[in-house]
Amino acid sequence: MRAIAGRTTLAAAILLLMPFAVWLTGWQWLPAPSGWGLHTLYAITETVTQPWGIITHLVLCAVVLWRLKPNIRGTVILITILSATVLLGQGAKSLVKERVQEPRPFVLWLEKTQQIPVAQFYTLKRKERSALVKEQLAQQNEIPGFLRHHWQKETGYAFPSGHTMFAATWALLLVGLLWSRRHALGLALAMAWAIGVMASRLLLGMHWPLDLMVATVMSWLLATLACWLAQRFAGLPEKETYN
Template identity: 30%
Template sequence: MKSVLQAKRNGLLLLVILLLLIAPMTLLVNHIELLSPESDFEGATFTILTNSAGSGGFLVTLAVLAIATLTLKMTPKQQLSKVIQLGVILLIGFTAKTGLKHLTESPRPYTEVLSHQLLVPNPAHFYQLSAVQQESVINKVSENVSHWRTQHWMGETDYSFPSGHTIFAAICVAFFGGLFLDHKRYALAATLMVWAIGVAYSRLWLGMHRPIDLIGSVLFVALVYALLPSMDGLSGKIGHVLNLNKRCFY
């Protein structure tokens, strides 16, 4: 176990730094007014950031990061091991996110705005409405809320804790960021960290999450990443099978 943690020390270090950078957002969130008008530049920037870690763009982000890793010196066995490890942690992250949301049933921050505008009796009531009713309620508040925010409210009417976007960003920081540090690609690691912070803040700005959602997501990823096996043994077996098949083919 000690050797496994030692191999992941850079990824875990980056997650600690990510936590330390997210913590001050607890103070910044008080200055975010969801009912205030916003510029198109600001709205577009946070939308691009949040989409890069969401269902519409996470594959593009993964592709870009995967291409960046091609510049790193790794053997085919190491590459296969990392691919398996990434696939497992992504599967765990996305599956657990869905389960935790249903377990905690924490209303999203924007439902508090709906409640303050007297469109629902309380935030929890929003989740008792049908999809059509939820859309209708959000449409009514759109007269007072920027479309940059309400378009995301329309698309994500599930619960708040944890933040799936932040889970994905934290996985990228731990996995790819750790690799970049291992190979002394400090600029790539720093760029990745700035992106992850941007994604996390975009979730607050849009009214989709609270700071505790972000912090809990990073802590969850840190735990899973720390406990995840290296996958070297499995990659060796798969590589051996592939080599046997290759020989049989020829």
């Protein structure tokens, strides 16, 4: 357990560096002009947005099975643990969102530019919020269509970030389960993907830095426990001996 915790703690600290640095600078989000950078960020965030997030989850499960090669019993247990960890994280995120009820950055921007009171916005049902965002942004040509569409779908609360929880949980699971010099490149790519998802949530106007940091800490707790359970019950070796 100590070795697993050490791996996931180091990886979580790396994930926290970016949002912590942004938080220290006092950076405030404003809409950016459309370009390849914004398109790239949107593509990265879509790897977690449903239904693409399900595909991402299945692909990453397949990667873990391919690298660890557990027996049939271990495969069933491992997939159950991985899926339950992701689902538990999303459930915990939803519960916290409903209690904290923090507005998203783009919603506060709409309040300033379109005179949509935040308190009134969140009293509406989700379909009504979506319709209101669509109506108010119909003439906003500086906001690209793909971003307007994303805002229409994501009208919930901000704290904590569900996209970050998904990406960070998976990055930490991979680090905890596949830590080895032979897997260094793959783990580096997984960490870079998670950081990319986190950055996209900031720059698309969906979250504040603290949303990302708290989501990462929650992911660390879940992933560390999940990796220990996988090692304990899925028949995985304690030392890295995989081919």
